[in-house]
Amino acid sequence: MARFEENCEILESNELGRYLVARRDLARGQQILVEQPIVIGPYWDSKIRCLNCFRSSCTICRKCKRAPLCFDCTTHQETECDFYLNSGLNINFLFDHFNVVTPVRCLLLASSNRAKFDEMMSMEAHTNERRDTDIWHAHETKVVRPLLDSKAFEKMNDPSVTSELIQQICGFFDVNSFEIRGNMDDVQQVESLVRGLYTKAALMAHNCVSNTLISVDGQANLRLYTTVPVKKGEMLLYNYTRSLFGTVERRTHLKLGKYFVCTCRRCEDPTELGTHLSSVKCTGCDGGLCSYYATEDKWLCNTCTKELEKTYVNNVLSDARKDAMQCANDIHELERIITKHSKTLHPNNSILLELKQTLAGEIRNRCLMSPPSKVPEQLLERKFHLCQEMLSILRVLEPGISRLTGIALYEYNVALWDLARKKFETKVISAKELLEELSKAEGGLKESISMLLFEHPSTPEGQLTKRAMHDLKDLREEMKQVKVIVPEIQKE
Ligand SMILES: C[S@@+](CC[C@H](N)C(=O)[O-])C[C@H]1O[C@@H](n2cnc3c(N)ncnc32)[C@H](O)[C@@H]1O
DSSP states (O other), rough: OHHHHEEEEEEETTTTTEEEESSOOOTOEEEEEOOOOOOEOOOTTTOOOOOOTBBOOEEEOOSSOEEEEOOOOOOOOHHHHHHHSOOOOOHHHHHHHEEEEEEEHHHHHHHHHHHHHHHHHTSSSOOOHHHTHHHHHHHHHIIIIIHHHHHHHHHHTOOOOOOOHHHHHHHHHHOOOOOOTTTOOHHHHHHHHHHETTTTTGGEEEOSSOEEEEEOOTTTTTEEESSSSSSTTBBOOOEETTTTTHHHHHHHHHHHHHOOOOOOOOOTTTTTTTTTHHHHHHOSSSEEEEEETTTTTEETTTOOOOOHHHHHHHHHHHHHHHHHHHOOOHHHHHHHHHHHHHEEEEEEETTHHHHHHHHHHHHHHHHSSSSSGOHHHHHHHHHHHHHHHHHHHHHSOSSSOOOHHHHHHHHHHHHHHHHHHHHHHTSSHHHHHHHHHHHHHHHHHHHHHHHTSSOTTTTTHHHHHHHHHHHHHHHHHHHHHHHHHOOOHHOO
16 A cells, blocks of 8 residues: 655745655656545535435435435434434434535534544645635535534533634535545536545646546545656645646636646646647738736747737637537537637637537537447547547646546557548548558557546446457457458468
């Protein structure tokens, strides 16, 4: 088991607070730590769920008569159950105020596990930055007031539970928690309901190009790995936001949710490391790209140096965003909106990229639903090129081992395989060429699996790993059969 102390050192600076650096050279894919959460629970805006497994609830705990449970679970945390049993809360309290569940779990640590409570209290909550903001008021209405008005903690003779402490605890979760993705049904995945506080992993500083990967399993164990080699003394970095957001979206997300302005290399580079995720096409020359230069507060072309009016860029971006939001998940409609906005946006612009990801997903669904012979070659070509485009961006923004690259590689190589088979069937390529394409797909699938193997089997990516392994076996079978019909290769 990876020893945190052997691999990491905690340092501190005025700008970052505490952060982690490598205590020794770490190889790509090396496990840095395995950590259990000090507390897990539904996110504060979650719908009512079973307090034991977080699936849909259909009954209540027979002992405390307050906690929602599902058909399979009969108990939940003992301290929590005792608290609800003895707190004198109205029988419907948790159904009316489900948002209090996780803050209550944190508050109960004070008496049930003081060491864990103190560890939690050492985390960053940004209470002063949050005071009087929208999120503060939301927590005040949905968590603080219901809990304090219920007088549940007073009845338990605990006067230390104040509005300030509850707000601080909400801050700990918003600033530090990680999503727990294993062992959940589809609805929970989409709503990302369950989160955990991991005091060690949460020490990593943010960077928009990270060098670590986190995998959390269904038992809430968090495993942290390097994605690229990390030298002794280098920072261990985690991306708190989404790699495929443009700079404005990433910075806004980080400012509003994590209370800092990111100044990483990617954020400071108007071209976003050459990926142009935020760029628009120049109106003054052919092929020119305009990026935002924050130091000059200008949108400038990298070819003819024309400056684009900010109102023009804002209109172009907001039109595209509006269309993207309203666009139905339909192949023709997605293609129409992509073509429309490709006239003004760089092909890698994050708005187009999201539409293209949806399109690739729709083509994938279509391929899964029809026998391979019925899927038009054009559609396969389109999926192949969409995946290729995505991979070239991901290789820059998520270097090394990456969940998204693993998924894109899988889709790319399945498309390569389907296309090669189709071209062979229509006699566009020879058996020898087919074999060459299949062996490229074999290499790609192997690389995809090598990245997805980090994912817990109960997550969607873990399930994709199983599928990719199965596909790899089929592909190798197919290669054997093709080898039989390629006499030159048999001789070799
Ligand atoms: C999850 S905590 C990380 C641990 C924290 N530094 C501590 O001392 O507890 C996230 C907070 O760390 C700080 N932080 C992390 N990465 C940063 C970065 N790249 N630039 C500035 N502040 C950062 C911010 O205050 C952010 O809200």
